[in-house]
Amino acid sequence: MQTTIPLKLASIAFAVAWTAxxxxxxxxxxxxxxxxxxxxxxxAGIAWYFVMRWLFRLIHLLPRNGQ
Structure with missing residues (x-):
């Protein structure tokens, strides 16, 4: 399982909540x-995903190669 799956699901939830x-x-x-x-x-959901992915990589919660 990729480590970015929860982040992708969270960005979808953010986009739906923001739109609603x-x-x-x-x-x-x-x-x-x-x-x-x-x-x-x-x-907004796409932007949230990329910003959070960058932030999580910056503080070493995600690996640099994205897997």
Whole structure:
């Protein structure tokens, strides 16, 4: 099992939670608003994954080669 699997699952959970929170807090329930917020949530999840992977490698919680 790769060591980045929990990090990938956490980034998916972060993206879903962020998207749900943004939809709920803006109150925008129209189709275009949901699509835009979903795309932004996807980008936020990807960014969270790369930042956390970099941070965990920096403090030696993940190996340098990513396995």
């Amino acid at each position: 929170w943004m939809i709920w807090s803006t109150g925008s329930f129209d189709g275009v608003g949901i699509i835009i917020l979903t795309m932004c949530g996807t980008l």
